[in-house]
Amino acid sequence: MTRFGADYYRRFYGRGGVHDKNSIARLASAVHGLCSWWGVSPRSVLDVGAGPGLWRDWYHREHPKVRVVSTDVSEYACTKYGHEQRDIATWRPAKPFDLVICHGVLQYPSDADAESAIENLAHACRHVMYLEVPTRADYRTIVDPSATDMDVHQRTGDWYRTRLERHFIQAGAGLWARKGGHVLLYELERTR
Numbered sequence: 001m002t003r004f005g006a007d008y009y010r011r012f013y014g015r016g017g018v019h020d021k022n023s024i025a026r027l028a029s030a031v032h033g034l035c036s037w038w039g040v041s042p043r044s045v046l047d048v049g050a051g052p053g054l055w056r057d058w059y060h061r062e063h064p065k066v067r068v069v070s071t072d073v074s075e076y077a078c079t080k081y082g083h084e085q086r087d088i089a090t091w092r093p094a095k096p097f098d099l100v101i102c103h104g105v106l107q108y109p110s111d112a113d114a115e116s117a118i119e120n121l122a123h124a125c126r127h128v129m130y131l132e133v134p135t136r137a138d139y140r141t142i143v144d145p146s147a148t149d150m151d152v153h154q155r156t157g158d159w160y161r162t163r164l165e166r167h168f169i170q171a172g173a174g175l176w177a178r179k180g181g182h183v184l185l186y187e188l189e190r191t192r
């Protein structure tokens with residue numbers, strides 16, 4: 001897939017890019033800390049569509065004993081940043097991971113592929129998933145078109161929720177607790 005080549009990563013992860021090592025460090029420590037608060041301190045993490053590998057690098061630095069698998073569909077990203085080459089629309093791991101990260105990925109596949117990807121993410125997740133995917137409303141209201149890839153599939157929040165809620169409970173702030181996992185949320189700790 002040539003779309004995700006050197007130019008793509010230079011454009012979105014160079015100066016003024018979408019996020020960087022320091023911003024991911026703040027997010028990752030919050031996500032890891034909340035998982036620990038919920039009693040599922042991650043021992044295995046799957047980073048799907050890892051791109052430059054900022055989450056993987058944070059885990060290696062801060063929690064070197066955590067087993068991290070990072071994947072990406074891009075041959076370029078896999079060679080340059082060191083991931084397993086996997087398309088989340090067609091691949092699922094043999095065993096689930098405590099924490100799954102899917103940050104800025106699901107806006108790329110078609111509807112059918114994004115639907116399969118959600119099924120594969122659910123299969124891959126034992127306890128918690130961190131998911132960030134901009135919706136149609138986000139692209140209209142929040143997203144900065146000069147700093148963000150706008151050549152994506154813009155779907156509604158309801159489109160994602162319908163599919164995600166088959167397997168997850170939405171905690172908020174991008175966190176989803178896997179149904180049947182160990183995370184139990186009080187009524188007002190979750191969105192519904």
Ligand SMILES: C[S@@+](CC[C@H](N)C(=O)[O-])C[C@H]1O[C@@H](n2cnc3c(N)ncnc32)[C@H](O)[C@@H]1O
Binds near residue numbers: 048087088
């Ligand atoms: C915006 S970047 C996000 C990178 C990283 N998750 C981050 O937040 O820094 C999107 C990444 O998703 C990857 N990607 C797109 N479609 C994918 C798919 N079907 N399966 C796996 N990775 C995919 C691209 O190759 C690209 O590296």
